[in-house]
Amino acid sequence: MQRPPVLVTGGAGYIGSHAVLALVDRGWPVCVIDNLVTGFRFAVPEGVTLYEGDIEDAALLARIFAEQQIGAIMHFAGSVVVPESVENPLKYYGNNTAKTRALIEAAVKAGVPHFIFSSTAATYGIPEVSPVTEDSPKQPINPYGMSKLMTEFMLADTARAHPMNYCALRYFNVAGADPQARTGQSTAGATHLIKVAVEAALGKRESVGVFGTDFDTPDGTGVRDYIHVTDLAEAHVLALEALVAEPTRSLTMNCGYGRGFSVLEVLDAVDRVTNRTIDRRLQGRRAGDPDALISDNSRIKSTLPWVPRYADLDVIVGHALAWERKLGEIRGEG
Numbered sequence: 001m002q003r004p005p006v007l008v009t010g011g012a013g014y015i016g017s018h019a020v021l022a023l024v025d026r027g028w029p030v031c032v033i034d035n036l037v038t039g040f041r042f043a044v045p046e047g048v049t050l051y052e053g054d055i056e057d058a059a060l061l062a063r064i065f066a067e068q069q070i071g072a073i074m075h076f077a078g079s080v081v082v083p084e085s086v087e088n089p090l091k092y093y094g095n096n097t098a099k100t101r102a103l104i105e106a107a108v109k110a111g112v113p114h115f116i117f118s119s120t121a122a123t124y125g126i127p128e129v130s131p132v133t134e135d136s137p138k139q140p141i142n143p144y145g146m147s148k149l150m151t152e153f154m155l156a157d158t159a160r161a162h163p164m165n166y167c168a169l170r171y172f173n174v175a176g177a178d179p180q181a182r183t184g185q186s187t188a189g190a191t192h193l194i195k196v197a198v199e200a201a202l203g204k205r206e207s208v209g210v211f212g213t214d215f216d217t218p219d220g221t222g223v224r225d226y227i228h229v230t231d232l233a234e235a236h237v238l239a240l241e242a243l244v245a246e247p248t249r250s251l252t253m254n255c256g257y258g259r260g261f262s263v264l265e266v267l268d269a270v271d272r273v274t275n276r277t278i279d280r281r282l283q284g285r286r287a288g289d290p291d292a293l294i295s296d297n298s299r300i301k302s303t304l305p306w307v308p309r310y311a312d313l314d315v316i317v318g319h320a321l322a323w324e325r326k327l328g329e330i331r332g333e334g
């Protein structure tokens, strides 16, 4: 298969930096654009060009497309904190929707034929039926989810009007880190449960909040479908290969394992893997948290040759822990 250079937006961030590694590992030429608002220069591997800039900078994009002969875009850049999107919706419609529109426009102008987009299970809102299929109603309950759904609409219309195909991947709960600890989640004050729990296990936090103990689930805490970030990155590369192989077909697929763990099950796994007992603070529910959010992943499994390698919860936790330790060394923490 011909492997045109790929531009990874947000490639200095958590998921984008894993996608860069997955592309490099499979022999794809790669470069990154990132404005480093939440990303880190150290997350971009040596030998990969980092353009420090914004995805709405049309002149910079035109230069990158020409200089690097870009043949595909993997678009991770965005703002990702759901509660912040409720307080500051225009930031999300700006950074996630309007700036992605500018990026798509630049891509169309330059004739970039393939586009892969980080979408989210938040596009479903509170699903009535679980597991959730791609055809389930899309009813986001926050501006974050809506900003991503609007981007999916833009891509669908653009692919109908221009010679571009796209893949929207709707991620469930992304967790873990590169098995070789080359990158991981580095954002300070992150809110993802597994990240927060390993921080607590390493003494970087005092406790972990458990938000809601009266959900309609076996132990009363919320159930989520945690996907290892390296399996997710692999899915992106396979999706890209599918777009290249069939340039008139676009795809929208859930990314999850199709099974869920409760908050308490996750914390038990962290206790088990770290051999500590994390302090759990039982609190009330947060607004808008569904009982369970689990993917139906039959579409991605029947469309791509995707075989997850790191689905084991203890493995996910172990990799997150190894990265958290490495991050402590990078930052010179005790």
Ligand SMILES: NC(=O)c1ccc[n+]([C@@H]2O[C@H](COP(=O)([O-])OP(=O)(O)OC[C@H]3O[C@@H](n4cnc5c(N)ncnc54)[C@H](O)[C@@H]3O)[C@@H](O)[C@H]2O)c1
Binding pocket: 009, 010, 011, 012, 013, 014, 015, 016, 033, 034, 035, 036, 037, 038, 039, 040, 053, 054, 055, 056, 075, 076, 077, 078, 079, 080, 095, 099, 118, 119, 120, 121, 170, 171, 172, 173, 174, 175, 187
């Ligand atoms: N983490 C999850 O569980 C999850 C779930 C569903 C979807 N997603 C999506 O995956 C993508 C990546 O998320 P992440 O968790 O890696 O977040 P992240 O904050 O670690 O990464 C985002 C990256 O984009 C960069 N960026 C942001 N705005 C930019 C702009 N205007 N121009 C250039 N660079 C910009 C940031 O500096 C950062 O490096 C996001 O689009 C997010 O919505 C994440």
